[in-house]
Amino acid sequence: MRLRYAVQPHQTEAVDAIVTAFAGQPHLAGPGNAPLRIGADRLLANVRAVQSARGLPVSATLVPSAGCAVNLDVEMETGTGKTYAYIKTIFELHRAYGWGKFILVVPGLAIREGVDRTFAQTAEHFMAAYGRKARFFVYRSRHLHRLESFASGPGINVMIINMQSFTGAERRRIHTERDDFQSRRPIDVLAGTRPILILDEPQRMEGGRTLGALASFHPTAILRWSATHRTVRNLVHRLDAPDAHRRGLVKRIAVHGVTAPGVSEDGLRRLQIREAVRAHLEQEERLRPYRVKVLSLFFIDSVARYRDYARPDGKGDYARAFEDEFRRATGSDAPGSVHRGYFSVDRRTGRLTDPAAPDDEDAFDLILRDRERLLSPDEPVRFLFSHSALREGWDNPNVFVICLLKRGDSTISRRQEVGRGLRLAVAADGERVTDPALNELTVITPESYREFVAGLQREFPRPPAVRDATTARPAPASRPRPAHLITLDSAALIAACVTALNARLPAAPPRYTITTATGSRDARVPPVPAGSAHDLLGDLAAATGLTRRTIAAILTAITPAAFAGFALDPRAFLTETARIITEQRGYAEQPVSDRPAKPPPGR
Structure with missing residues (x-):
């Protein structure tokens, strides 16, 4: 199946916030992004106008970061189409101002692959809306020829890169002159385009080393998109959890x-x-x-x-x-x-x-x-x-x-x-x-x-409404430490074990209750399904040192109510049963004069 994409108001609102912040910038196309032609005062006025229109805190100044004076934050709740929104922002910035070089920085490989997939899935959708496609690729140090196409290609060019490629073990590759790249440093070719950086999950990129590495791209502007900003610089749009839930x-x-x-x-x-x-x-x-x-x-x-x-x-x-x-x-x-x-x-x-x-x-x-x-x-x-x-x-x-x-x-x-x-x-x-x-x-x-x-x-700074609660409360079961292993096989021991297990394992079939906002329901734990992988006889034989036949004789003689705990928690049942059997064997093995006072069966 193919997912179908549609223009949605909440995504358009986020895109408009970014585009409006640069109002007054002339449309200039070229091999690299044109530098900002509007002054800092005009840019700050634009940002403050956007913030006021959306009821956001108004910035006193433009807050720099990673060597860049322009840092705009967008907060969008998870699941509302953040990736789609910043891809649409790329198309809108190109249409409005001619910018065509974008580097999309992600904090990990899984996000990187997901973003790459979304670019592919939305290509036809954006082609229908803007009459063009974006050239996009994932940065890999062994495919440096793609950087050349990125730097010189017309239209919209997007490079997707995970931050480990320029901050981790691979950092040396992007910052080193390469014989297979005409003795140039890849980072210099990228920086020469004056790219716009889009940071996905920027709260993962706040370390000093990462910020310094981002500065080496010489960005024209940095756009930060997240549901959970750790540091807010110039917030121009907010769609938080309560708003997302309220709007369905x-x-x-x-x-x-x-x-x-x-x-x-x-x-x-x-x-x-x-x-x-x-x-x-x-x-x-x-x-x-x-x-x-x-x-x-x-x-x-x-x-x-x-x-x-x-x-x-x-x-x-x-x-x-x-x-x-x-x-x-x-x-x-x-x-x-x-x-x-x-x-x-x-x-x-x-x-x-x-x-x-x-x-x-x-x-x-x-x-x-x-x-x-x-x-x-x-x-x-x-x-x-x-x-x-x-x-x-x-x-x-x-x-x-x-x-x-x-x-x-x-x-x-x-x-x-x-x-x-x-x-x-x-x-x-x-x-x-x-x-x-x-x-x-x-x-x-x-x-x-x-x-x-x-x-x-x-x-969640402003958490969403959470509808109900469920609590399961099965019958309690103790889990003492298993005793030492011994061997004994006699009718007297079997009888003593059966008596003790019937008295000290849970007397009622295990039950638990599921309680929600609309009521509760009481449930009995069903028997262990046929084909269960638990080898109860073998496990108990190994834990107690008794033969499988003796264990079978004990288990078949105890009441169904005592055995019912196995369905709820086989491992806890095994541990408690082994402890009781081992304890009874200890009493049976010792001479009567040496035996400690025996605890009552129902303790």
């Missing part, structure tokens, strides 16, 4: 906070996965008449929790739990076809790696390939798992559920993660779905509703 430009947010006191992290994660599958299936049922495909995105704390090559099938705990829960909820016998992990791929081994670490640019090819294909009903993949590769620079309009299988931290913010699903949905024909009732993003979080919303409020 992004999805509403519904938070389901899953809390499970006394349950292990693994048990909590399974509850989250269960709730995410349920929410996804409900969204599919609701949106099926509108031909909208639903996607769910899981952010995980470790790649190995999803893809574990130490296991024969390569599946980690999260992949196994997801398939169990999807099979239980749908009856599907092939859950593996509906989920996929988007991580870096090591081309030498073909295995997934942590995308936060490697510098290999090719590692992101798989992550961003065929993004539109995910929107097709013919593509079976509906559930996506990612560690950090999809944290920024990637979004898909039909992400309706985001499940955070991790704790919030300072590295990956709630706002970045939630932002991956804020864009308005599209139908199978590529048309945007604007009905607010159909655009709601469900966020499944391991924090309570209040904790999660408080975190959002810290990250």
Whole structure:
């Protein structure tokens, strides 16, 4: 399918703010950008007029940065089409003033590839509006001939570059005279065009080293576009989170906070996965008449929790739990076809790696390939798992559920993660779905509703409305440290273990409650699905030193209520059961005179 683009007022407002700030600049075309011909006083007056018209704080002066006197800030909420808006700005600045050299700086490879894709997707749209196409390319140090075309080519020329290419390990390449570039420095050729710099996510580029490197481009002006500016210089347009929600430009947010006191992290994660599958299936049922495909995105704390090559099938705990829960909820016998992990791929081994670490640019090819294909009903993949590769620079309009299988931290913010699903949905024909009732993003979080919303409020200067809260409270279960391993096999031990397990494992079938703004529902945890990968007999035999036959005799004799905890949290059940069995074996093994006072069964 092809996404369809349309002129939208909120994007045009952002573009107009930039263009109006340069009012009075003559239209001058040439091989490089013409320098500013309007004085600082006129430029400041323009900026202040734009700010006053939009109700923004009025600048006292033009605030310089990176060696450039003109720095204009645009704040646009995630999901409102920031990339489209600054591409349109490029066309408008060229039409109004003749500027045609633009360098688009991004903080990482994923954003770079996403911007490159958007230029390609919008080419025909802008051709219809402006009668021309922009020449664009991604900077790569091994393709320096493209810099020559950028510098000398007529019309609109855009170079997309990630900041590591001129601040990191590759910095030397762009600042060194090259024999294969006529003994010139690439940075000098670029600086000679007096480019306009467009910074995407400039809050990631505030370090002194980065600002100094930006100055080496000798920019005519710097335009900063972000939803979360860290430093504001001359703000000329603001579309913040509340405004975006009020105008129906992004999805509403519904938070389901899953809390499970006394349950292990693994048990909590399974509850989250269960709730995410349920929410996804409900969204599919609701949106099926509108031909909208639903996607769910899981952010995980470790790649190995999803893809574990130490296991024969390569599946980690999260992949196994997801398939169990999807099979239980749908009856599907092939859950593996509906989920996929988007991580870096090591081309030498073909295995997934942590995308936060490697510098290999090719590692992101798989992550961003065929993004539109995910929107097709013919593509079976509906559930996506990612560690950090999809944290920024990637979004898909039909992400309706985001499940955070991790704790919030300072590295990956709630706002970045939630932002991956804020864009308005599209139908199978590529048309945007604007009905607010159909655009709601469900966020499944391991924090309570209040904790999660408080975190959002810290990250959003003016936070959006968040609709509801969900709390899951399963029966508590203790997780003491397992005792030492011993061996014993007797009818007396089996009987003692059965008595102790019946008395001390949770007496009632595990239940948990989902509470929202509209009410609550009580649910019993279902049995572990057939085909579960847990080898309970083997694991307990290894943990206690008893034979599988003895363990089987114990487990088949305990009550269903005592065994029901296995469905909620197999690992916690195993740990507690092993502890109780090992404790009972210790009593049975010691002479009566040496035994400590035995705790009552129901403690």
